[in-house]
Structures are given as C-alpha cells and as structure tokens.
Amino acid sequence: GNSVTQMEGPVTLSEEAFLTINCTYTATGYPSLFWYVQYPGEGLQLLLKATKADDKGSNKGFEATYRKETTSFHLEKGSVQVSDSAVYFCALSDLEGAQKLVFGQGTRLTINP
Amino acid sequence: DAGITQSPRHKVTETGTPVTLRCHQTENHRYMYWYRQDPGHGLRLIHYSYGVKDTDKGEVSDGYSVSRSKTEDFLLTLESATSSQTSVYFCATGQLNTEAFFGQGTRLTVV
Numbered sequence: 001g002n003s004v005t006q007m008e009g010p011v012t013l014s015e016e017a018f019l020t021i022n023c024t025y026t027a028t029g030y031p032s033l034f035w036y037v038q039y040p041g042e043g044l045q046l047l048l049k050a051t052k053a054d055d056k057g058s059n060k061g062f063e064a065t066y067r068k069e070t071t072s073f074h075l076e077k078g079s080v081q082v083s084d085s086a087v088y089f090c091a092l093s094d095l096e097g098a099q100k101l102v103f104g105q106g107t108r109l110t111i112n113p
Numbered sequence: 114d115a116g117i118t119q120s121p122r123h124k125v126t127e128t129g130t131p132v133t134l135r136c137h138q139t140e141n142h143r144y145m146y147w148y149r150q151d152p153g154h155g156l157r158l159i160h161y162s163y164g165v166k167d168t169d170k171g172e173v174s175d176g177y178s179v180s181r182s183k184t185e186d187f188l189l190t191l192e193s194a195t196s197s198q199t200s201v202y203f204c205a206t207g208q209l210n211t212e213a214f215f216g217q218g219t220r221l222t223v224v
Contacts, residue, residue, distance in 0.1 A: 004155075034212070043117075043203055043215035044156070089155055099144065099207055100171065103155035 002027045006090050006104035013080055014112050021075040021107050023064075023090035031092040033057075033066050033073040034101070038087040047075075047088070082111045116140050117216040119204050125222045132191040134219050136204030138184075142214075144207050145187040146171075147179065149200040150218070156203060162187055194223045 007022040025033065032051045036044040048057030053068035062077045073090060087106045094100040116139035126132050136145060144163055148156040148171075158171030160179040168179050176198060178190045191198055204216040 006155075036215075041217075043217045044205075045215070046212045049212065091155075099209065099211075099213065100146065100158055100161060101148075101156070101205075101213060103148075103157070105153055105155045 002031065002092060002094060002102045004090050004092055004102055004104035006088075006107050009107040010110060011107060012110045012112065015082055016079045017111075019075070019077040019080045019084075019109070021088055021090075021109070023073045023075065023104060025071050025073065025090075025092050027071075027092055030068070031094070032099075033064070034091045034093070035062070035064055035073070035075050036089045036091060036103075038089065038106075040086070044089065080109075080111050082113055085109055085111045117204060117206055117214060119202075119216040119219050121219060122217065123220045125224060126194050128195060128223055129193050132194050132221065134189045134202055134204075134221070136187045136189070136206075136216060138187075138204075138206045140206060140214070141184060142206035142208055143184075144209070145181065146205040146207075146213065147177075147187065147189045148203045148205065149173065149198075150203060151200050159189065159202075191221075194221075196223050199223045 003026045034049045035047040037047045048059040050057040050066035056065045090104040091101045118137045120135045146161040147159040157173045162168045162181040180188045202219045205213040207213040
C-alpha cells in the first residue's frame, strides 16, 4: 500500500539556518504530495503541495520539489525563523476519488533565537 | 479557516463507555474525514464520507463507527472505548480536487 517516510525528529536549529526535512514515499501511480504544518495546540494547515512530477510547491519561503525518480518530496527553507517552530507532516493523496491522505510520522522542528 | 468545528475539544471517559465526537462544517464540502494522531504514527485515517449517508472505512477503523445524516455533520462513535483509543482526533473536509481543511482536534483520554 501507499506509505510516507519522514526523517526522524526532533530537529533543532538556530535562527537563519538552512532547513531540510526529508520525505520519501511509496505509491502506485502518480499521487499528489503535500506538506502540512501543525502549530502548538492547532489543527493541520496546508503549507504547500505538488500534483505532478517536477512540480515545485512553495509558500512562506518553504519549497519542495516532486521528484518521481527518487520518490521524494523534501522540504527546504533557506533561513528559518523562530515562528517556524512547529510539527511538519509530509503526506500523499490516495487518488481513488476521495483524496484520502496518507501521512508520514511528522517532524518536530524547534528554532532557537 | 474552512469553518470546521469539533466538539468536544477535550474529553475523559472510562473504559467500556460509548463516546461520540462531532464534526460540523459550514463550507458545504462533499468529503469529510476522521483521523487520529498518535506519536510516531502521524495521522491515520479512521473513516471517511463522500456524501450524506455514504461512508467507508479507513486504515484504522476497528472499534469505530461513523454517521453522516446531513452534509454539515460527521459523527465518530467509539462503541466501547478502550485505552488504545486515547488519542487526538482530527476531522477534515474537502472537495474532490482541493486540499483538506482540518479542525482543531479533540483530545480523548480513556481511563
């Protein structure tokens, strides 16, 4: 079945550092790929998405490129801020109509000033 | 926000009791989902609905049932709560080709 694997956390960085959170997937066909972010005490919010190979999703300085050849969708940001501290989830959509999401285990990111 | 309200936000219940969680949406989205969030597992799909009275099982449906009698409401019932069902439960809604919008979650503790 479909699955998503994220790098283990927690990840702790200093402000203005470069961020990479690795995500790889296993899926039949060509799923859509997503990064969701969860701030403390809140639900998940869509951060960015890509729907086909070589697409780049971007939002709030974060980027991720859909790499079919390596089945990856790594999240990157060039200069993180304290406000980026959150839990990040990589996910793919099950394409059987209902857009059911399969999530990775989540990566907790803490940015220190 | 997609206008998703989950109730209650927190609940403590005893083993063996039935529990119902409610998700209410104001966006007229066709699809609604219930996920549970557990450390090390991310979110896992319990059940979902693709229309009024149309529901199907997800990855971790054992011990749970759902009902959708109106477009705006999707109920999740734990028929006889167990400690393994202690979790944070999230409702989500969406349309066929849109992102999923999540509620703020319900923290359920089964003692």
